[in-house]
Amino acid sequence: MGTAPTAGWLTWDPAPSAPTLALPPGAVDAHCHVFGPGERFPFAPERKYTPTDAGREQLFALRDHLGIARQVVVQATCHGTDNRALVDALDAADGRARGVAAVRGDVTDRELADLDRAGVRGVRFNFVKRLVDAVPTDELAAVAERIAPLGWHVVVYFEAADLPDLEDFLGRLPVPVVVDHMGRPDVTRDPDGPEFTRFLRFVDRHDVWVKVSCPERLSVTGPPAVGGERHAYADVVPFARRVVAEAGDRVLWGTDWPHPNLTDHMPDDGLLVDHVRHVAPTPEDRQRLLVDNPRRLYWPEHTEVAP
Numbered sequence: 001m002g003t004a005p006t007a008g009w010l011t012w013d014p015a016p017s018a019p020t021l022a023l024p025p026g027a028v029d030a031h032c033h034v035f036g037p038g039e040r041f042p043f044a045p046e047r048k049y050t051p052t053d054a055g056r057e058q059l060f061a062l063r064d065h066l067g068i069a070r071q072v073v074v075q076a077t078c079h080g081t082d083n084r085a086l087v088d089a090l091d092a093a094d095g096r097a098r099g100v101a102a103v104r105g106d107v108t109d110r111e112l113a114d115l116d117r118a119g120v121r122g123v124r125f126n127f128v129k130r131l132v133d134a135v136p137t138d139e140l141a142a143v144a145e146r147i148a149p150l151g152w153h154v155v156v157y158f159e160a161a162d163l164p165d166l167e168d169f170l171g172r173l174p175v176p177v178v179v180d181h182m183g184r185p186d187v188t189r190d191p192d193g194p195e196f197t198r199f200l201r202f203v204d205r206h207d208v209w210v211k212v213s214c215p216e217r218l219s220v221t222g223p224p225a226v227g228g229e230r231h232a233y234a235d236v237v238p239f240a241r242r243v244v245a246e247a248g249d250r251v252l253w254g255t256d257w258p259h260p261n262l263t264d265h266m267p268d269d270g271l272l273v274d275h276v277r278h279v280a281p282t283p284e285d286r287q288r289l290l291v292d293n294p295r296r297l298y299w300p301e302h303t304e305v306a307p
């Protein structure tokens with residue numbers, strides 16, 4: 001695979017609007033990535049897409065533009081298990097970022113210790129077939145056993161149809177589990193229907209954490225018309241509202257910047273912040289979603305909200 005971006009790649013919005021929602025002090029973007037830059041941090045040979053560069057400087061600029069205090073940088077599959085770009089961003093963030101890395105079963109204890117020192121607090125198990133080749137679950141289980149003493153957790157990314165085959169395995173992991181993008185529900189179905197109810201039953205049974213992120217990936221109705229009112233992705237809201245209502249002390253939110261692999265539009269990150277108003281309608285909901293929950297998971301040493 002060459003170094004040119006994947007054909008038709010939609011790159012991130014260099015000039016997002018200013019949110020109209022003022023975020024609470026200490027708000028955390030709990031799901032974002034860095035891509036390269038490729039000349040410093042080459043993309044993995046085994047990757048299934050090649051993005052445009054999206055480096056730490058742009059990531060931090062977005063943080064400041066949106067009124068966010070801290071970020072959780074999640075290793076993207078385009079970098080495979082080469083976590084150097086992630087660690088570089090953590091090193092430059094002056095304590096305002098934590099990381100979720102990608103590792104295989106042959107990771108050494110020294111490598112895990114170095115990642116922990118850099119600010120990594122979890123590993124990501126990606127089950128989305130268009131992104132990665134499958135890793136044997138016994139290898140993943142062994143990784144989970146080895147990160148447990150570090151106090152880390154596992155972030156998982158899967159399609160809704162994969163849940164029946166994964167829930168027993170995920171439920172047995174000896175560490176907290178965090179699900180990306182609500183497990184990618186089909187938002188054309190009933191948010192109170194059997195599919196999403198099964199997901200929330202899994203969340204409840206195993207105290208699973210859930211990111212109410214990526215409405216732009218899940219929505220069928222899409223963003224507002226240009227110049228329209230700023231209520232975007234209305235079809236995703238009932239699903240996210242259920243998660244906030246039923247697992248409010250284990251929900252997280254993130255921008256998913258720089259938004260890899262979108263095909264029909266690139267979201268305005270300012271709109272994604274405003275979308276939170278509809279997902280977490282009260283200030284108490286937003287305090288848990290944006291400040292208290294991510295602090296408990298990523299900055300437990302902070303007893304007070306640091307500015």
Ligand SMILES: O=C(O)/C=C(\C=C(/O)C(=O)O)C(=O)O
Nearest residue numbers: 075076077078131256260261
């Ligand atoms: O950024 C996301 O969380 C979603 C996607 C990509 C990845 O997670 C990744 O490459 O690591 C996707 O749906 O293509």
